[in-house]
Every structure is written in C-alpha cells, then in structure tokens.
Amino acid sequence: MAQQRKVPYRLVRFKKFLLQMLKNKMAFTGIAIVVFFTFLAVAAPLLTPYTPQGSIVSGQLDPPSWYPAVAGGRWSLNTQFSGLAVQGSSGVQVSVLPGQTENAVNFSISSPQPGSSITVTKTISYPFNGPPQSFLGTVEVIPTGLNGTAGASSTVNIQQGPNAYLLWQTTLVHGDYAPTTSLTYPLNFATTGYSAPAIIFNTKTSYEYVLNIVLPAGVSQATFIVRNFRLLLFGTVWGLFGTDNVGRDLFTQFVYGAQVSLLVGLLATFIGIGVGLVVGLMAGYLGRLVDEVLMRFTDMMLVIPGLPLLIVLVAVLGPSLWNIIGVLGFLGWMGFARIIRSQVLSLRERPFIEAAKASGAGTGYITTKHIFPNIVSLTYVNLALSVPSAIVGEAALSFLGLGPQTVVSWGQMLELAHGAASSAGLLWWWIIPPGLGIAILSLSFILMGYALDEMFNPKLRKRQ
Amino acid sequence: MGLRAYLLKRLLNTFILIIFVITLNFIIFELMPGLQGAIVNLISNPRGNEDPARQQALLKLYGLCSSFVNGTCVPEPIWNRFGTYFVNMLSFRFGDSFQTGQPVLHDMIGTGKLQNTLLLLGTATALSLLIGTLLGVLVASRRGSLLDSGWVTTSLVTFSLPTFYMGLIFILVFAQWLQWFPAGSVTPAEWALGLPPLSQQILVRLQHLFLPALTLTLFFYGGHLLLTRATMLEALSEDYIVTARAKGVSQRSILFKHALKNAALPLVTNAALSFGSILSGAIITETVFNWDGLGLWIWNSIGWKDFPVMQAIFYIVALCVIAANLFSDIIYGVLDPRIKYQ
Numbered sequence: 001m002a003q004q005r006k007v008p009y010r011l012v013r014f015k016k017f018l019l020q021m022l023k024n025k026m027a028f029t030g031i032a033i034v035v036f037f038t039f040l041a042v043a044a045p046l047l048t049p050y051t052p053q054g055s056i057v058s059g060q061l062d063p064p065s066w067y068p069a070v071a072g073g074r075w076s077l078n079t080q081f082s083g084l085a086v087q088g089s090s091g092v093q094v095s096v097l098p099g100q101t102e103n104a105v106n107f108s109i110s111s112p113q114p115g116s117s118i119t120v121t122k123t124i125s126y127p128f129n130g131p132p133q134s135f136l137g138t139v140e141v142i143p144t145g146l147n148g149t150a151g152a153s154s155t156v157n158i159q160q161g162p163n164a165y166l167l168w169q170t171t172l173v174h175g176d177y178a179p180t181t182s183l184t185y186p187l188n189f190a191t192t193g194y195s196a197p198a199i200i201f202n203t204k205t206s207y208e209y210v211l212n213i214v215l216p217a218g219v220s221q222a223t224f225i226v227r228n229f230r231l232l233l234f235g236t237v238w239g240l241f242g243t244d245n246v247g248r249d250l251f252t253q254f255v256y257g258a259q260v261s262l263l264v265g266l267l268a269t270f271i272g273i274g275v276g277l278v279v280g281l282m283a284g285y286l287g288r289l290v291d292e293v294l295m296r297f298t299d300m301m302l303v304i305p306g307l308p309l310l311i312v313l314v315a316v317l318g319p320s321l322w323n324i325i326g327v328l329g330f331l332g333w334m335g336f337a338r339i340i341r342s343q344v345l346s347l348r349e350r351p352f353i354e355a356a357k358a359s360g361a362g363t364g365y366i367t368t369k370h371i372f373p374n375i376v377s378l379t380y381v382n383l384a385l386s387v388p389s390a391i392v393g394e395a396a397l398s399f400l401g402l403g404p405q406t407v408v409s410w411g412q413m414l415e416l417a418h419g420a421a422s423s424a425g426l427l428w429w430w431i432i433p434p435g436l437g438i439a440i441l442s443l444s445f446i447l448m449g450y451a452l453d454e455m456f457n458p459k460l461r462k463r464q
Numbered sequence: 465m466g467l468r469a470y471l472l473k474r475l476l477n478t479f480i481l482i483i484f485v486i487t488l489n490f491i492i493f494e495l496m497p498g499l500q501g502a503i504v505n506l507i508s509n510p511r512g513n514e515d516p517a518r519q520q521a522l523l524k525l526y527g528l529c530s531s532f533v534n535g536t537c538v539p540e541p542i543w544n545r546f547g548t549y550f551v552n553m554l555s556f557r558f559g560d561s562f563q564t565g566q567p568v569l570h571d572m573i574g575t576g577k578l579q580n581t582l583l584l585l586g587t588a589t590a591l592s593l594l595i596g597t598l599l600g601v602l603v604a605s606r607r608g609s610l611l612d613s614g615w616v617t618t619s620l621v622t623f624s625l626p627t628f629y630m631g632l633i634f635i636l637v638f639a640q641w642l643q644w645f646p647a648g649s650v651t652p653a654e655w656a657l658g659l660p661p662l663s664q665q666i667l668v669r670l671q672h673l674f675l676p677a678l679t680l681t682l683f684f685y686g687g688h689l690l691l692t693r694a695t696m697l698e699a700l701s702e703d704y705i706v707t708a709r710a711k712g713v714s715q716r717s718i719l720f721k722h723a724l725k726n727a728a729l730p731l732v733t734n735a736a737l738s739f740g741s742i743l744s745g746a747i748i749t750e751t752v753f754n755w756d757g758l759g760l761w762i763w764n765s766i767g768w769k770d771f772p773v774m775q776a777i778f779y780i781v782a783l784c785v786i787a788a789n790l791f792s793d794i795i796y797g798v799l800d801p802r803i804k805y806q
Contacts, residue, residue, distance in 0.1 A: 300484045303789060307744030308762065308781045309488075312774055315766045316492055392626050396748055399628050400763055418632060418752065421647075426636045435629035443624050 020455060027451030030384075033444035037437070041259040048249065052256040052408040056247040058238035059133025064429050065237040082123045084229055092116045097223075103230045108145075108223040111215060120211040120226055124233075131201045132233040134247075139211055139229045143172045145222035152213050152222075158200050158231070159208040165200045172213065201233070242429040244413075245420045253408045254433050260409035261391050261441060264325055268390035271329025273336055273383055277375075280340025281367055285348060295341065302334045310393060314402045321404040324397060328390050336382045343375050377456035384449030388442035395438050410434035467797055474793040478786055485782045486553045490546055493775045558776035563768050568776045572758070578780070580650050581757030585746050587673060588680030592742075593735055596685040600692025601719050607697060616693070619686030627745045631679040631752035638675060645675050648754035676753040683745050684738065691734050695727035702726075729800060736792025740785040 021027045040047065050057055083102050088094040088109060097106040109118055139156055146152060151173035157164045201207070209231040215222065234247060241250035283294040310327060317323045347353065348371075356366050397403055398411025399418070417430040520532050529537035530544070552558070558568035572578050596619075603612040622630070639647035646652070650672055659665060699705070700723050708718050747759030754760065758777050765773040 300481055303481060303740065303785060304485065304488070305740040305743050305781050305785050307747055308778050311762060311766065312492055312778050315774060388624065395626055396628065399748065400751060400766070402766060414628065414632060425640050426632060428636060431632050431636065435626065435632065438629065439625045446624060
C-alpha cells in the first residue's frame with residue numbers, strides 16, 4: 001500500500017519540478033537548446049540522406065546555397081538527366097533485358113557484320129552559363145561472349161553537338177572466363193575520373209553522356225551488363241552549410257557532430273559525477289584516515305594541469321571514442337568530490353543521522369537512505385555544470401587530432417578546417433557552425449545548472 | 465603557527481606533489497604498453513636502424529631491459545626502473561627526442577620553445593589580470609547598471625567560447641579579412657635568412673604576438689572580472705567603507721585603497737590557481753596560431769609517438785603549475801596577517 005502511494009507522489013513532485021523549471025527563463029532557454037540539439041542528434045539519419053564521412057555531394061569548398069545572393073553567378077547541383085537509352089548502329093539488333101534502371105542496363109546484341117557499335121546515352125539540358133565546379137563520371141561494364149577475341153574497344157565521352165570530349169578509352173576483354181561467371185569476374189571496365197569542367201560545360205545547351213562500344217571482328221553475339229552509369233555535375237554552392245575540401249556536406253557533419261558532443265558530454269559527466277559521489281561520500285562520512293588520503297589525492301589531481309594530462313593519456317591509450325569518454329570522466333570528478341565531502345561533513349553531525357545511528361542503522365543504510373537524498377540536488381546542479389567542460393574537452397582533443405577517427409565531431413570539423421587553411425584559407429561556413437554548436441550547447445547546460453542551483457539553493461531563491 | 469612553519473609546510477607539500485607527478489608520469493609512460501610499442505615502431509621506421517644491437521641498446525637506454533641473454537630481454541625490476549626514472553626526471557634527463565635525435569632538454573630550451581610559451585603565457589596572464597581586475601572594480605562600483613550586466617554577460621560569453629574557436633575566428637577576421645595581423649608563427653619565415661634592425665624586430669614580434677595573446681587574454685579576463693566583482697561587492701558593503709564615505713574620502717581612494725586591498729587575497733590565489741588552466745589554453749592557442757612553443761611541440765609529438773618529448777613537456781608543465789601554486793601560497797602567507805600572527 002505504501003509503495004502504491006509513493007509512485008504518484010513522486011510523479012506529482014516531478015511534474016511540479018518540471019513546471020518550476022519551465023517557468024524559470026534561464027532554465028527554459030537551456031532546456032529548449034538541449035532539446036533542439038538532442039533532436040538533431042537523434043534524428044540525424046532522417047535529417048540528411050548522406051553519411052558524414054563518405055558521401056561526396058557537391059564541389060569542393062562550396063559555400064552554403066543561400067549565400068550566392070551576395071556573390072552571384074553560382075549555382076547548386078540540380079542536374080536533370082534523362083534515363084539512359086541504348087542504341088545500336090545500323091543492322092544491329094539490341095534486346096534490352098529486364099531490370100533497367102536510371103543508371104544500369106543489361107542488354108544482348110546480335111550483329112551480322114563486324115565493326116558494328118552500340119551506344120548507351122544519357123542526356124542533360126544544362127541550365128547554366130558558367131561551368132560546374134567539378135564533375136564525376138562513373139561506369140562499370142561487364143561483357144560476356146567475347147571469348148577468344150582481341151576485345152571490344154570502348155570509349156566514354158561527353159558530347160555537345162559536334163564536340164566530343166573523351167573521358168576514357170578501354171578495351172573490354174572477356175578473357176577465358178566462362179560466360180556464367182561473367183557477372184562476378186571479368187570486371188574489365190570500372191573507372192572514375194575527373195576532368196576540367198570549364199572546357200566542356202561552357203554553354204546553356206544539351207549535353208550527352210555516351211558510352212560507345214565497338215564489337216571486335218568475328219563476334220556476332222554478346223551480352224553487356226552496364227552498371228553505375230552516371231555523370232554527376234557538382235555545383236558551386238551547396239545546401240544549408242556548404243561543403244568541405246573533399247565535397248562532403250557540412251550540414252551532415254554538423255548534425256552527426258551533435259551526437260558525439262552530447263554522447264561524450266553526458267557519459268563522461270555521469271562517470272565523473274559517479275566517481276566524485278563515491279569519493280566524496282567516503283571521505284566525508286568515513287572521515288579520519290580515509291578522508292585524509294582521499295582528499296590529499298584529490299588535491300594533487302586538481303593541481304595537475306588538465307589538458308596536458310588528457311593529451312598524454314589519450315595519446316598513450318589510443319584515440320577511440322570510449323577511451324576519450326573514460327579519460328574525460330575519470331579526470332572530471334575532483335571538484336564535485338570536494339563539494340560532496342563538505343556537504344556530507346555538515347550532514348553527518350545533524351540530529352537525524354544521530355537518531356538513525358541510535359536506532360541501529362549501518363553505514364551503508366545511512367549513506368544511501370539519509371545522506372544521499374540530501375545531496376541529490378547538488379548532484380543535479382553539478383551534472384549540468386560539468387557537461388560543458390566534457391564537451392569542450394572532447395572538442396579540444398578532437399581539434400588536436402586526438403579525437404575518434406571513426407565518427408565526425410565538431411572539434412574534428414574545426415581541425416579539418418584549420419588543416420585545410422594553409423591552401424584555401426579559413427572558410428567561414430566551415431568554422432562558424434561547429435564552434436557555435438560547441439559554445440551554445442555548453443552555454444545551455446550552464447544556464448540549466450544555474451537555474452537548478454537557484455531552485456535548490458535557498459540562499460539564491462527569490463522571495464515570491 | 466608562524467610564517468616560517470606555514471612556508472615549511474607548503475614546501476613539503478610541493479615536494480610531495482613533485483613526487484606524485486613523477487609517479488604519474490612513470491605510470492603513464494613506463495607501465496602502459498605505449499613506450500615499448502613506440503620503440504619498436506621507431507626501430508622499424510626507415511629512419512631507424514633495423515639491426516638488433518641497436519634495438520637492444522634502445523631498450524636498455526629506456527630501462528626496459530637490464531640485459532640480454534641470447535637476444536631475449538631480461539626485464540629490469542620495476543623498482544629499479546622507477547629509481548632510475550625518478551633520478552632522471554629530477555635531473556632533467558629526458559632522453560633523446562624520437563623526431564630529431566637530439567636531447568629533449570636541448571630541443572626545449574635551445575630552440576626557444578619554452579621561452580616562446582612563457583612569453584605568450586606571461587603576456588596573456590598579465591593582461592588578463594590587469595583588465596579583469598580593473599573592469600571588475602569598475603563594474604562593482606556601479607552595481608546593477610547597464611555597464612555591470614553588460615560586462616558580466618560579455619565575460620560569461622568569452623568564458624564559454626572554446627579558446628581554439630576564438631582563435632580561429634580572430635584569424636578569419638583580423639588576419640584573413642582585414643589583414644591587420646599575421647595569422648601565425650612566432651617570427652616571419654624570412655627571418656631565417658637574415659634579421660632586420662632591432663626596432664623593426666620588436667614591432668614585428670609584437671604583431672605576431674598580438675592575436676594569440678588576445679585570444680588567451682579574452683579567455684581569462686572573464687574569470688578574474690567575475691571574481692573581482694564578487695569580492696569587491698562584499699568589501700564595499702562593509703562598515704569601514706561607509707565610514708570612509710562619511711569622512712569624505714574620494715571614490716577612487718575608496719575603491720582602490722580601502723576595498724580592493726581587502727578584496728585582493730582571493731584574487732592573488734585565483735591568479736596562481738588559474739595558471740594551470742591558462743597553460744591548457746596556451747597549448748591549444750599555440751596549435752591554432754602555429755606558435756612554436758611547448759603546446760605546438762606536444763601536438764607534433766603525438767603524431768610521431770615521441771614519448772620522451774611528451775613526458776618531458778608534461779613534467780615541465782606540471783612543474784610550472786606546482787611552482788605557481790607555491791608562489792601563490794608564499795604571497796598569501798606574506799599578505800595575510802592572520803598567518804603571520806597566529
């Protein structure tokens with residue numbers, strides 16, 4: 001029965017607490033910002049279709065797409081290609097096999113005379129007067145049925161009217177492979193290439209992306225599998241936040257960076273608060289020698305300069321995400337342990353503890369049931385106030401190149417921007433968002449901490 | 465307890481701290497598996513020599529093996545290793561840098577790295593103390609005004625911006641867009657060929673110093689400002705201030721002679737205690753501005769896995785902080801009459 005009444009009471013108290021938080025201006029701002037970033041972090045895969053480290057989405061170092069209003073003459077990637085079309089020269093019978101998509105087709109041909117050719121084409125009406133920043137053409141061709149011949153010569157071109165710009169030239173050889181294995185084995189033609197875009201795309205007109213295959217003499221029947229047949233034109237502006245020096249989307253990196261910052265900030269703080277709680281409780285309640293030893297150790301750890309120790313530890317242990325969380329956590333407990341200790345020292349002398357002792361309660365019972373509830377509010381406040389130092393600590397480590405390499409974090413974005421500055425200079429769209437993210441997220445936790453402090457600390461509470 | 469007993473106790477405390485730092489260093493660098501791996505890595509490096517004699521010599525040099533029997537390592541007992549390590553650290557023998565092959569101490573002082581860091585740190589510490597204290601006194605004297613809340617907010621904001629971010633923004637604005645100051649390095653690259661006349665040298669050096677020092681100063685004046693403001697507000701509410709006002713003492717005299725003098729103690733302690741965090745800030749600032757000091761050096765050593773350099777820098781930096789603490793304790797003891805006459 002007692003248990004049943006307790007739960008609703010807690011709920012009511014929590015609701016009251018929440019309402020009180022939301023009424024406080026500082027707390028509300030802090031909570032709103034944290035909720036916003038948490039949303040970014042959790043919904044990252046929904047907010048952006050790209051991966052932060054893999055996808056190349058546009059030209060290199062593109063400013064954000066809302067920016068050219070100032071600069072002018074820039075454009076974003078929005079190329080409208082037709083699907084591909086397969087066509088044989090006169091007399092060649094082409095039969096397209098089922099399963100054709102925008103970028104892939106399988107077809108078999110039969111031709112009565114030697115030297116016939118097949119073309120696979122995509123067309124685009126290029127809508128801009130200036131060239132794209134760069135382009136990327138890809139194609140994979142797998143021929144079967146070319147046994148014992150010199151191979152089919154093939155070219156990939158971009159054509160505009162009478163002009164043809166050759167991208168690659170290769171001979172497609174079937175080799176000795178049996179036709180049935182051709183799908184997996186003889187990948188004779190798989191290349192990617194970049195070329196000077198200004199030479200090719202200089203007018204507002206229609207362009208064709210063409211794969212041309214000339215059959216070798218003596219071949220009357222063959223099958224070709226064409227995959228990944230695409231031409232990507234990369235614009236000179238991109239998205240909300242622009243791109244980095246590889247052409248990756250900075251918005252994607254920013255959103256995934258929020259994940260890392262929140263994860264590291266919260267987990268490291270939980271570890272730090274946990275260790276601090278244990279040390280503080282032990283030192284404060286057990287007293288004497290334990291207190292002396294623990295506090296001496298705490299003082300010494302407080303004197304050691306934080307960042308050099310972090311750098312050295314992460315450099316020795318290796319820069320993985322969990323190492324960083326652990327190191328940040330285990331170096332962030334000292335201040336909190338001191339606060340807890342001093343609080344416990346004063347609680348220990350209160351009459352209700354004496355009463356509990358007199359009625360036979362053990363050390364464990366008293367610390368968990370009597371002392372701990374009285375320092376919970378301190379824990380909340382310090383939880384909020386310690387998160388920023390963990391966030392900034394992780395960002396600093398990442399900025400120094402000691403961050404986890406498998407994920408993108410805000411500090412790492414700044415590191416890359418700083419590293420690329422020697423060739424391109426610092427770019428505002430690359431450095432402003434991640435830094436602001438760190439600063440604003442940190443500030444929001446500080447605001448929440450101050451608000452909590454105000455609510456729990458009767459000295460700071462305003463009279464109503 | 466007189467002043468002498470107080471100072472003796474502080475000195476003893478300092479020695480314990482130094483022993484603690486050396487032990488920590490030993491645990492991190494000697495007991496964790498990093499060092500051995502780094503040595504093996506160094507030997508298989510094209511720059512190193514691959515013959516086993518050299519490998520054995522290195523393993524002996526770094527105290528991992530006491531001797532070799534048929535080519536296999538006989539590990540040195542841990543206490544012997546600690547003893548050797550302890551003596552080496554106390555006598556500043558850090559071994560040779562993996563990068564340059566030179567003794568670490570030579571690289572640290574002979575190339576001016578330590579001096580560069582101390583120059584940057586000294587400038588930033590002095591400026592942030594001066595600005596923070598003066599502004600703190602100013603806003604405390606006009607409590608509740610727009611000036612007060614404005615400066616408090618500003619210092620909170622600069623306090624919560626990461627140093628490296630502030631540095632990057634300054635480079636972007638002042639070096640790249642406005643081109644008022646150089647973006648990095650201690651001296652211009654062309655000075656390697658020949659030095660200009662002294663007056664120009666000083667000017668150019670100051671130009672190079674400006675942005676990194678500004679970054680660090682802006683990061684640290686806020687803490688001093690807030691603390692000065694708090695202690696000043698407390699001091700200004702004391703009765704003797706009211707007495708001074710009633711006597712007709714000028715406002716400036718009240719602020720600086722009566723209030724600040726009594727509010728100064730926590731400021732002195734805080735200035736020394738914040739030395740550790742200002743050092744951390746300097747490490748980052750140096751990498752942002754390519755400032756050839758200890759911070760840039762430790763950053764370079766990470767990539768090289770240059771353990772002798774890393775442990776030397778960590779040790780020296782910790783010694784600096786411990787020295788600053790001792791210094792603040794001494795000043796505190798001299799300034800606070802309660803300690804002298806207890």
